[in-house]
Amino acid sequence: MYLPSRDVAAACGRTGAAPPQPRRRALVVCTHLRPSRDKRRSTYYMQPITGLHIGSLIDRSAFDVRLHHEDWHGPFDTAACAGYELVFLTGLQPDFDRMRQLAYHFRRAGATVVAGGSICTVFPAFCTQFFDSVCVGGVDSVPALVADFLQDRLQPIYRQAARDISRYDVDYGLFARSGIQPMLHLMEASRGCSFKCSFCVMPGEVGGHATYDMDHFARALESTLAASKPWTFRRWYPLVMLLDNNFSDNAAHMLRVARHLAEHPRVLGWAALVTQNVLQDRALISHLAAAKCHLLFAGVESLDREMLRRYNKKQNLSRRHDVMADIAFAESKGIAICYGYIFDHRHQSAREMEQQIQALARNPLMPMPVYLSVIAPLAGTASFWDDLRMGHLSPRLRLRDLDGETLCHSRLADSEEALIDFLERMFRRPWTVVSRWRILAKTLRRIVNAGSFNPVRWYVMTSANFHCFIWSHQTPPSRRTYRAGTDLLDPQYAEHPDDLSPEDRVRYFEPIELTDADGGPAEWLRPYVPAQPAQPVVRLAVAGSDEAGP
Ligand code: B12
Numbered sequence: 001m002y003l004p005s006r007d008v009a010a011a012c013g014r015t016g017a018a019p020p021q022p023r024r025r026a027l028v029v030c031t032h033l034r035p036s037r038d039k040r041r042s043t044y045y046m047q048p049i050t051g052l053h054i055g056s057l058i059d060r061s062a063f064d065v066r067l068h069h070e071d072w073h074g075p076f077d078t079a080a081c082a083g084y085e086l087v088f089l090t091g092l093q094p095d096f097d098r099m100r101q102l103a104y105h106f107r108r109a110g111a112t113v114v115a116g117g118s119i120c121t122v123f124p125a126f127c128t129q130f131f132d133s134v135c136v137g138g139v140d141s142v143p144a145l146v147a148d149f150l151q152d153r154l155q156p157i158y159r160q161a162a163r164d165i166s167r168y169d170v171d172y173g174l175f176a177r178s179g180i181q182p183m184l185h186l187m188e189a190s191r192g193c194s195f196k197c198s199f200c201v202m203p204g205e206v207g208g209h210a211t212y213d214m215d216h217f218a219r220a221l222e223s224t225l226a227a228s229k230p231w232t233f234r235r236w237y238p239l240v241m242l243l244d245n246n247f248s249d250n251a252a253h254m255l256r257v258a259r260h261l262a263e264h265p266r267v268l269g270w271a272a273l274v275t276q277n278v279l280q281d282r283a284l285i286s287h288l289a290a291a292k293c294h295l296l297f298a299g300v301e302s303l304d305r306e307m308l309r310r311y312n313k314k315q316n317l318s319r320r321h322d323v324m325a326d327i328a329f330a331e332s333k334g335i336a337i338c339y340g341y342i343f344d345h346r347h348q349s350a351r352e353m354e355q356q357i358q359a360l361a362r363n364p365l366m367p368m369p370v371y372l373s374v375i376a377p378l379a380g381t382a383s384f385w386d387d388l389r390m391g392h393l394s395p396r397l398r399l400r401d402l403d404g405e406t407l408c409h410s411r412l413a414d415s416e417e418a419l420i421d422f423l424e425r426m427f428r429r430p431w432t433v434v435s436r437w438r439i440l441a442k443t444l445r446r447i448v449n450a451g452s453f454n455p456v457r458w459y460v461m462t463s464a465n466f467h468c469f470i471w472s473h474q475t476p477p478s479r480r481t482y483r484a485g486t487d488l489l490d491p492q493y494a495e496h497p498d499d500l501s502p503e504d505r506v507r508y509f510e511p512i513e514l515t516d517a518d519g520g521p522a523e524w525l526r527p528y529v530p531a532q533p534a535q536p537v538v539r540l541a542v543a544g545s546d547e548a549g550p
């Protein structure tokens with residue numbers, strides 16, 4: 001529920017002068033389309049902080065700012081679009097069609113619509129047909145854009161390298177005022193990553209790593225702690241989740257942030273996203289454990305070395321270390337290890353995928369993956385351009401298909417039926433692949449291995465181990481084909497006024513296709529196709545590599 005601005009101080013648990021009376025209304029929508037292709041909502045703790053940062057950068061003396069998360073609040077009610085002057089939209093690649101749909105509804109209601117994020121960054125000129133203004137790169141272009149809007153000189157494209165972090169205060173009161181209370185304190189201490197995994201959007205969109213200064217971070221921490229409501233878990237047991245793309249990229253900065261969190265009297269624990277090679281450094285892991293680290297989300301992705309090589313994931317290719325032993329060591333120090341696991345349906349049969357999962361399940365000290373997905377050729381990544389050039393992408397591949405659950409390639413290592421049968425079971429009925437009892441036994445072994453009497457740590461380990469089971473309940477079976485081009489579309493695609501013109505239907509409501517009927521680039525994409533192969537060296541250069549650096 002959104003609280004009007006006079007309730008701000010109370011909602012934030014703060015005192016002080018009342019905020020100035022707002023003159024105009026601005027809205028930031030973090031769009032979201034669900035894997036289950038329905039209109040459910042969830043209060044899952046992994047909420048985006050993109051909208052929070054955008055909202056914090058909007059001039060509050062001119063605007064009353066509201067934040068809507070489509071995952072947390074549910075799909076935005078398009079009957080309620082009136083009354084906003086300026087609307088910012090953000091979303092991941094599979095959400096881009098939702099950004100276009102909302103642009104139609106808000107523009108029709110008279111708002112100026114601004115969009116940013118992955119697709120806007122890679123294909124800005126293409127995106128200008130849907131939005132009044134398109135932002136390339138980081139959130140830091142927002143103040144200049146708002147100033148231009150107020151002076152009636154909005155530009156079609158704003159560019160700001162995501163690595164150029166400006167100085168601004170993140171106002172976590174915006175979460176509280178917008179009724180968003182995730183279980184954890186979601187923060188960011190850096191942006192980007194120096195590695196170049198070929199399936200990832202980071203190398204192209206950020207192209208390096210940049211840190212926030214410690215002042216900035218310390219103020220954001222105080223803001224989120226102050227904004228937590230009394231009688232909530234996050235007030236009672238403040239856990240900070242660092243959503244940095246790669247928290248471990250800059251070791252000195254990581255240690256500074258860890259020390260700040262360790263020494264903070266209110267923070268009881270923290271978690272972060274790191275690369276797998278960090279787990280090899282046992283002295284570092286012991287140090288982080290002593291600095292209140294409760295959980296590391298490590299970029300394991302797969303135990304299939306061929307696959308890791310194919311995607312240039314060389315930080316995972318050390319032969320000197322055994323990742324399972326590294327994970328067991330970290331957990332023995334009390335740090336729960338989480339990871340996502342990616343299947344490559346172009347090279348792995350359904351049977352091989354199932355064997356990989358069962359091998360993980362059999363190891364008593366190895367956690368189960370928190371997320372499972374099939375490889376998604378995210379538009380603009382090195383693998384995407386390679387697949388496109390070689391004609392390996394599915395015909396009529398849509399942005400909507402890039403959700404990590406859909407087979408997006410034309411060449412498969414197994415029959416389509418066998419792969420779909422496995423994915424349907426793994427995503428929707430995981431207990432038919434791995435028994436719940438086995439996971440329960442594994443959870444108990446890990447808790448014993450951790451040697452901790454802290455029930456919060458037990459909870460973290462248990463919920464991570466069972467996440468796939470819990471997730472599958474939240475995304476019940478639907479009539480999905482799991483095949484790009486034919487899979488079910490969400491109901492939002494059909495929600496438009498009866499008087500929608502044929503041109504607007506195509507512009508705002510037809511799904512965006514990346515490939516044509518033959519698997520070649522869609523017409524709009526052709527000007528963007530790079531002339532040279534995107535990653536000519538990957539397959540050979542890292543073979544046998546024992547290096548952990550980027
Ligand atoms: C929280 C999160 C989620 C959440 C919430 C998703 C959401 N709606 O944002 C959940 C759990 C739902 C999720 C799911 C998925 N995620 Co996710 N997720 C993240 C995570 C950890 C944090 C996102 C975040 O808030 N970042 C901080 C903000 C400030 O940065 P940002 O969103 O990257 O935006 C930057 C720019 O793009 C730009 N920007 C973005 N929007 C706008 C708008 C305007 C107006 C402006 C000016 C600028 C701007 O500014 C920012 C930098 O300053 C990131 C990793 C990361 N640390 O970023 C991955 C990440 C975004 N996810 C990713 C992936 C692959 C997925 C999945 C496909 C995973 C899967 N295989 O199942 C699914 C897809 C979901 C779907 N709709 O189907 C990829 C990229 C995806 C993409 N670009 O499409 C990332 C980058 C991880 C990675 N390295 O692979 N995810």
Ligand code: SF4
Nearest residue numbers: 193195196197200202
């Ligand atoms: S290490 Fe992670 S964030 Fe960095 S390029 Fe690879 S997948 Fe992307």
